[in-house]
Amino acid sequence: MRSLLGDHLLQRLQQDTEGKLHQRLFRCLRAAIIDGVVQPMTRLPASRDLASEIHVSRNTVLTAYEQLQAEGYLEARTGHGTWVAEKLPESFLNTKNKKKAPELTKVQSSYVLSQRGSNLLGYAAASPHQWGAFVPGAPDVTEFPHHIFSRIQARLSREPDVNRLIYSNAGGCIELRSALADYLRVARSVQCDADQIIITEGIHQAIDLVSRALSDIGDHIWIEDPAYWGMRNTLRINGVHIQPMPVDVEGIIPEQQPKQPPKLIFVTPSHQYPLGSHLSLDRRRQLIQIARQHNSWIVEDDYDSEFRFSGQPYPSLQGLENNAPVLYMGTFSKTIYPSLRIGYLVVPKPLFSPLRIVAAELYRGGHLLEQKALAEFIREGHYEAHIRRMRLLYGKRRDYLVSLIQRYLGSEFIHEYDEAAGLHLVLKLPDHCDDVAIAATALERGVKVRPLSQYYMQSHAHAQRGLLMGFACVNEKDMVMAFGVLLQCLREAKVPTLN
Numbered sequence: 001m002r003s004l005l006g007d008h009l010l011q012r013l014q015q016d017t018e019g020k021l022h023q024r025l026f027r028c029l030r031a032a033i034i035d036g037v038v039q040p041m042t043r044l045p046a047s048r049d050l051a052s053e054i055h056v057s058r059n060t061v062l063t064a065y066e067q068l069q070a071e072g073y074l075e076a077r078t079g080h081g082t083w084v085a086e087k088l089p090e091s092f093l094n095t096k097n098k099k100k101a102p103e104l105t106k107v108q109s110s111y112v113l114s115q116r117g118s119n120l121l122g123y124a125a126a127s128p129h130q131w132g133a134f135v136p137g138a139p140d141v142t143e144f145p146h147h148i149f150s151r152i153q154a155r156l157s158r159e160p161d162v163n164r165l166i167y168s169n170a171g172g173c174i175e176l177r178s179a180l181a182d183y184l185r186v187a188r189s190v191q192c193d194a195d196q197i198i199i200t201e202g203i204h205q206a207i208d209l210v211s212r213a214l215s216d217i218g219d220h221i222w223i224e225d226p227a228y229w230g231m232r233n234t235l236r237i238n239g240v241h242i243q244p245m246p247v248d249v250e251g252i253i254p255e256q257q258p259k260q261p262p263k264l265i266f267v268t269p270s271h272q273y274p275l276g277s278h279l280s281l282d283r284r285r286q287l288i289q290i291a292r293q294h295n296s297w298i299v300e301d302d303y304d305s306e307f308r309f310s311g312q313p314y315p316s317l318q319g320l321e322n323n324a325p326v327l328y329m330g331t332f333s334k335t336i337y338p339s340l341r342i343g344y345l346v347v348p349k350p351l352f353s354p355l356r357i358v359a360a361e362l363y364r365g366g367h368l369l370e371q372k373a374l375a376e377f378i379r380e381g382h383y384e385a386h387i388r389r390m391r392l393l394y395g396k397r398r399d400y401l402v403s404l405i406q407r408y409l410g411s412e413f414i415h416e417y418d419e420a421a422g423l424h425l426v427l428k429l430p431d432h433c434d435d436v437a438i439a440a441t442a443l444e445r446g447v448k449v450r451p452l453s454q455y456y457m458q459s460h461a462h463a464q465r466g467l468l469m470g471f472a473c474v475n476e477k478d479m480v481m482a483f484g485v486l487l488q489c490l491r492e493a494k495v496p497t498l499n
Contacts, residue, residue: 005044009029009032012031013025021060022067025054025056026067029065030068033068038084040086047062047065072088072089117237119237125230132474133478134471135448136423136424137334138472140394141338143389156369168365169356169365173372175376176372177194177195184328188302189315189316189319191322195349198359199343201341203331209359216240217239218241219240220240220258220261220262221240221266223242223245224252224268226452227244227268249277252283254286261293261296264299265296265298267299269317270313270316270421271308276417297325298325302330307390307423308391308419308420310420327345329343330344335390336383340370340374342370397475404483408497412428423470423471426468427469428466429452429495434465435453441493442489449469452468467486
């Protein structure tokens with residue numbers, strides 16, 4: 001079997017045609033070492049093996065190796081082969097003698113993104129910090145019963161069904177779709193069966209699928225304001241006109257007689273993201289009436305519905321009326337772990353077949369072994385048991401964070417829309433505060449909060465100031481230390497504290 005170095009040299013030898021063969025091989029090997037293709041302290045193939053791989057005589061390879069060794073690129077170790085030197089000759093040269101990096105040509109410098117791509121970069125907000133105090137929405141992935149899930153995966157992987165190893169255009173694993181249908185009917189009052197569920201790779205893909213398949217470039221789309229930045233950016237790249245709608249304690253405030261009817265209406269009715277309110281029954285009926293009147297679709301993101309720590313859970317908007325014009329989407333990112341990349345989209349029956357085909361054309365279905373394992377995990381009762389256990393754990397952590405806020409800042413710093421649900425809460429700040437600057441200062445000191453004002457559309461002149469504080473992935477001991485750091489940041493920003 002040919003090595004990667006052999007493949008590389010065969011390609012380079014075709015390009016270097018000047019001089020004798022051993023000289024060409026020497027130059028190709030030296031370039032590979034200098035360019036980092038072959039790293040320092042790497043053992044090279046034996047001369048006989050490399051000669052066989054690149055179809056030259058062994059003497060040709062030996063001559064090239066000897067020249068490289070003489071110039072300090074290689075070291076021969078008796079009984080242990082030939083190795084790339086730890087320090088290359090170039091490292092001893094004066095910086096003045098080093099080659100300058102090639103400048104970009106005019107053609108290269110003219111490469112630019114599309115207008116939509118450039119626009120998206122200007123709004124990019126995905127954080128590289130996804131773990132620790134106080135990352136919003138991050139579940140405690142260490143508490144998941146990985147041993148149970150791994151055991152199911154291992155059993156399925158030993159003798160996998162060939163149908164789970166090829167592309168899928170069926171909308172996802174039928175066992176997972178069936179398990180989800182049963183779960184959602186009971187837990188969320190969603191009216192559905194397996195033939196209405198399309199498995200996705202998370203909420204972003206579901207939003208992308210819906211916006212591409214059910215709207216055209218320039219169509220008006222209603223979203224909540226403030227709203228999840230990831231949804232806004234997915235809609236932006238698809239060229240729709242985003243119309244932000246204000247939010248109050250009852251959720252989104254719709255226009256009763258819109259001049260430009262929306263094609264899609266995106267809402268988080270169970271737990272508005274990021275403020276925390278739930279969509280009242282009156283507003284739910286208003287939205288359905290508007291959607292029916294204008295042939296619009298409501299897209300329900302059932303965000304954090306599993307984690308409500310007081311009162312009764314609110315049923316889904318999708319199940320409020322028969323044949324409601326609602327598409328329901330959810331994910332396992334918060335209940336299991338984000339890198340699983342499994343979500344789901346529940347669609348009205350007439351939409352299932354066309355959306356399934358569009359999804360197959362755009363994304364190509366896969367991860368069927370993981371989906372089958374997740375289906376068994378749900379069927380065996382492990383998923384429901386895990387959610388119950390995490391609800392208790394997250395509830396205790398939330399209570400502890402609330403107690404810290406009340407003790408050191410006061411109850412007025414907890415946002416008035418907060419309903420004791422989800423994996424984060426909003427620390428409300430005075431209007432004069434620069435929440436972006438406070439969050440940046442906290443991040444420099446290892447505390448990861450997000451500024452509330454950045455969740456509003458940039459044209460919004462009345463964005464509230466605050467900090468999103470996730471409590472799910474931080475225990476009480478670490479929470480105290482991180483809160484102390486954040487408290488110091490707030491004091492430096494002239495925010496009044498109690499202690």
